[in-house]
Amino acid sequence: AEWAAAVAAVRAVPADGRILLICHVNPDGDALGSMLGFAHGLLRLGLDRLQATFPGPPEVPEPFRGLPGLELLVPADRVDPAPDLVVCFDAASESRLGTLVDRLDTAGTSIVLDHHASNTRFGGINLVDPHAAATSVVVEQLLDRLGVPLDVRIAECLYVALATDTGSFRFDVTTPAVHQMAARLLATGLRPGDISRRIFDTRPFGAVRLYGDVLTRARYEPEAARGLGLAWTYATRDDLTRYDQRPYVLEPLIDSIRCTAEADVSCVVKQVGDDEWAVSMRSKGGVDVSRVAVALGGGGHRLAAGFTGRGGADDVVAAIRAELDGAVINP
Ligand code: 5GP
Ligand code: MN
Ligand code: MN
Secondary structure, three states, rough: OOHHHHHHHHHHOOOOEEEEEEEEEOHHHHHHHHHHHHHHHHHHEEEEEEEEOOOOOOOOHHHHOOOOOOEEEEOOOHHHOOOOOEEOOOOOOOOHHHHHHHHHHOOOEEEEEOOOOOOOOOOOOEOOOOOOOHHHHHHHHHHHHHOOOHHHHHHHHHHHHHHHHHHOOOOOOOHHHHHHHHHHHHHOOOHHHHHHHHHOOOOOOHHHHHHHHHHHHOEEEEEOOOOOOEEEEEEEHHHHHHOOOOOOOOOOHHHOOOOOOEEEEEEEEEEEEEEEEEEEEEOOEEEEEEHHHHOOEEEEEEEEEEEEOOHHHHHHHHHHHHHHHHEOOOO
């Protein structure tokens, strides 16, 4: 019923109707890729009064600057105050939309496309599939139901999204259906090697040296959660300044920390304000990190979650430690 409602809502937009696409703050590959992939689909339907946006600083991280459709992006403070239709991507709750949350009320209709189990169904129409590996899986299905065939521009966006949220097809979410979708995307002629190198394997030399500093101060605590180990580190704004780097370069650090064999849980605490830290958490299965994140005002998935913490880096890690016992998954 929700699928039919979503299709009807898009079809109901007149050719000159205004559509606003919003993805979550600090957008990742799934947020941007899902949003821009859907944008290309709408353009193919002749709906071209289209704006795409996300809250916070309007800067697109360098790895995503090759995505087709960036010209559709509008800074959050300049978007249409009352569009006919608003569509949200990869946001589990309204808080992920920042200042743009009011558009849910001013828009004629709202559709939420997402895959977080913790999604609060804050849209008028909610297409939320917690079994989907990425929001782009939901986007592909909606485009299919709208009769939009995949083209290489749509495919490139959806591929970036799918590759990002499956850890390049390594995580358990990588089902046969994920590979079948990847096959449909690849069949449009996109070049996965170029895309992966741009997204995952290209950072400035200053970032490589910054990783050295941040990894040198990593800590391992063997008994953090009922005998389960915690590996963690932090990165300050000073670290970024020292090497003249942008915050996006810190994203891959969680993958280096979580490879700690002894640790079940890992986290990277990244300074985003004077006493404000963006936290990335990962679990190997012993702990439900989304429970820790939700308890601390954030959200996410069982094995990958995050939140914004206050105080110093030590205070933030102390808050995580205090929630770990309660988040241990009993087998
Ligand atoms: P990452 O560590 O890659 O930034 O985020 C991992 C997962 O945690 C993402 O799927 C995202 O949904 C969730 N997440 C990260 N930070 C936040 C946050 O501040 N608030 C909420 N609600 N979810 C977050
Ligand atoms: Mn995301
Ligand atoms: Mn996602």
